[in-house]
Amino acid sequence: MNINLLRVRVVAVFLFGGLSAWVPYGALADTMEMDPEKYAALKAFADSRLSETKVPGAGVGIIKDGKVxxxxxxxxxxxxxGEPINSQTAYLIGSSTKPFTVTAIAILAEEGVLDWDERVQTYMPSFKFKDEYVSEHLTLRDLGSHRSGVVDEPEWMGSTLSRGEMIESMSDFEQSFGFREKFEYNGSGFMILGHMATLASKTKFEDVVIDRVTKPLGMENTIWSDLSGPNPPYTDNVAYPHVVEDGEARRIDFMFEGEAIRPSGTMTSNIDDMLKFVQFHIQQGELNGKRLLSVESHEELITPNSISSYGAGLSQEKHPAWQELYGLGWWLGNYNGHRGVHHGGNSTGTLSQVFYMPDNDFGVVTFVNVEDFLSDELVLFIVDLYKDELQ
Known part of the structure; x- marks a missing residue:
């Protein structure tokens, strides 16, 4: 017999044994429309893994067939x-910012302001790495797909240098392998992309993303924020970072990340907003009848440019093909023959994952407030939970 779907909108703590003001591993659901058996399985898995890993909390969002x-x-x-997590809890998304950066660049490309295949020196003639050939031929596409061959960035976190000053300091960056030879994750390339957007549009990069991406999508709680210090500046409902030491978790303060690295990863968002972003990408550049990006330009973001050997998170023995390829700001893989698109991100004391299946109208976003790949485990568990329906 079919089980009726729960169709309620609540703010309550769900417990198998009853209701309480707060229990460490209860679930606070702002939107709940899952099959009860699937919800029970998700809750049991989340409760168990939070307890085992000592991660204090996790945020989860699921979209299926066009609805949350x-x-x-x-x-x-x-x-x-002991305050619970809900769908409005703000969290640092780390490198899950990169899909926002490439989305903004793609919109600028449609406007004729930028071109993925144009050389960086066209927009910034003074730009150079140590290798002259690479400096002269490097394109925006090379940067967005991590195939420059240049060594990864030094520790920029917390630097007070401007983005332009950081890029000027890259002039002595050497090749770790040949130009366009293979994939190597490199956050510096996204700082350069952000600076190209500023130079070409004559608009601050952060404003390009807000004005062309987050604001049109109604992502009102997604901002550029350095949440530094013990007291977050714009909301009380924030997931604080934590560390696990000697088998116990403890809260830590937010770390100052600096403005220059923002194109690579310093956005703050919440589950509700990130689900809008995922739905926008599932619908190939459109949300609520508003098209920001053509289907062709959107497809370019998830067309492979590099073969990725980056072995983190979703690249598990259980799904060995998950992270084989990289497009523009997105990892590309497969699940039982279906395309999977995703990007994770970490900041000090937090880790996030954004995942969607473009051909199946299905997406998941997660975050945890310890740097633990439980965020990715949750994605894999949820996708497995719905595997029979992803046809």
Missing amino acids: IFAGGFGTRDLNT
Whole structure:
């Protein structure tokens, strides 16, 4: 017999044994429209893994067939207070910012402001790496697909240098392998992309993303924020970073990340907003009847440019083909023959994952408030939970 779907919108703590003001591994759901058996399985898995890993809390969002079927959290956003996570809890998304950067660049390309295949020196004649040939031939596409062959960036976190000053300092960056020879993850390339957007559009990069991406999508709680210090500046509902030491978790303060690295990864968002971003990409550049990007330009973002050997998170023995390729700002893989697109991100004390299946109208976003790949485990568990329906 079919089980009726739960169709409720609530703010409550769900527990197998009853209701309480707060229990460390209860679920706070702002949108709940899952099959009860699937929800019970998800909750049991989340509760178990939070307990085993000592991660204080996790945020989860699921989109299926064009609608949000779950948006909420498990555990606590702040171990010091025990306050629960919900779909409005803000968190640092780290390198999950990169898909925002390439989306903005793609929109500028449609406007004729930038071109993925144009040389960086066209927009910034003074730009150079140590290798003259690479400096002269490097394109925006090379940067967006991590195939420059240049060594990865030094530790830029917390630097007070401007983005332009950082890029000037890259003039002595050497090749770690041949130009366009293979994939190597490199955050410096996205800082350069952001600077190209500024130079070509004559608009601050951060404003390009807000004005052309987040604001049109109604992502009102997605901002550029350096959440430095113990007191977040714009909301009380923040997932604080934590570390696990000697088998116990403890809260830590937000680390100052600096403005220059923003194109590579310093956005703050929440589950509700990130689900809008995922739905926009599932619908190939459109949300709520508003098209920001043509289907052709969107498809270019998820067309392979590099073969990736980057072995983190979703690249597990269970799904060995998950991270084989990289497009522009997105990893590309497959799940039982279906395309999977994703990008993860970490900041000090947090880790996030954004995932969608473009041919199956299905997407998942997760975050955890410890640097633990539980965020990716949750994605894999949820996709497995719905595998029979992803045909």
